[in-house]
Amino acid sequence: MQHRRLGNSGVEVPAVGLGTWQVLDVRGREQEEARHEVVEAALDSGTNLFDSSPMYGEAERVLGGALKKYGRDRATVATKVWTSDDREAEHQIQRALDFFGGRVELYQVHNLVAIQKRLHMLEELKSEGKVVSIGATHYSRSAFPALMDVMSSGRVDFVQVPYNAAETAVAEEVLPLAKELDLGVIVMVPLGSGRLVRSAPSEKDLEPLREFGVETWAQALLKFVLSDERVSCAIPATSKPQRARENALAGGPPFFGEEEREYVSGLARRR
DSSP states (O other): OOEEEOBTTOOEEESBOEEOTTTTOOOSHHHHHHHHHHHHHHHHTTOOEEEOOGGGTTHHHHHHHHHHHHOGGGOEEEEEEOOSOHHHHHHHHHHHHHHTTTOEEEEEEGGGTTHHHHHHHHHHHHHTTSEEEEEEEOOOGGGHHHHHHHHHTTOOSEEEEEOBTTBOHHHHHTHHHHHHHTBEEEEEOTTTTTGGGSSOOOHHHHGGGGGGTOOSHHHHHHHHHHTSTTOOEEOOBOSOHHHHHHHHHTTSSOOOOHHHHHHHHHHHTTO
16 A cells, blocks of 8 residues: 655655544444454554544544554554543543553644644644644534634644545645645545445446456545545545455555546546
């Protein structure tokens, strides 16, 4: 799998990471061990960036348990702080540091909540060596102007935004600024939160994409995003080890040209 530099942070990340929203929010030995197998499959496939948040229920804890089992030093952890309460923010951060061995490679302010205060907290952690890079996220197009103000402040190394073959607003608004500022871009919902893969195109429809290594519709959707050179990493979520392996294969060349991207976008908009 191809690795890409996360903007001016200098951090190298895989083109395909693993999102943990919903899929790692589980309790109980049987379910947790099943999710640990997903993390193991991802690691063995070269997917070593894992994105989480305290907003995702048990996901941070379950991910931390899996990495303790399979090798924390093999992983790049991207998690978030998400609260307007200062004391709760400290609690969230300490819990994450405990889950992930005292360090977080990519720490993000989730949905820009209390952004100035949280950036200050993360900057202190960065100075202490507990955080490597700082980022900001938002899922809503209406928040892009505020996100772009944060990007222009010089206080973040990367952003996380929604981008997929049916949702391309960031391509015109956020990504040009990210390129200008040399910021990394992590893409959330590259599969449309699963919506775009619930009804896959026919094998015949996928045939023109075979020469790009595409065997599944999910791989086509991931290559659509990763063929945009401004994107550092896409983070699809899955609860199945085999899907994690398949998704990882989309992270290597050859990537799509504009004609193929338009073709995939057309297929996606019919879903």
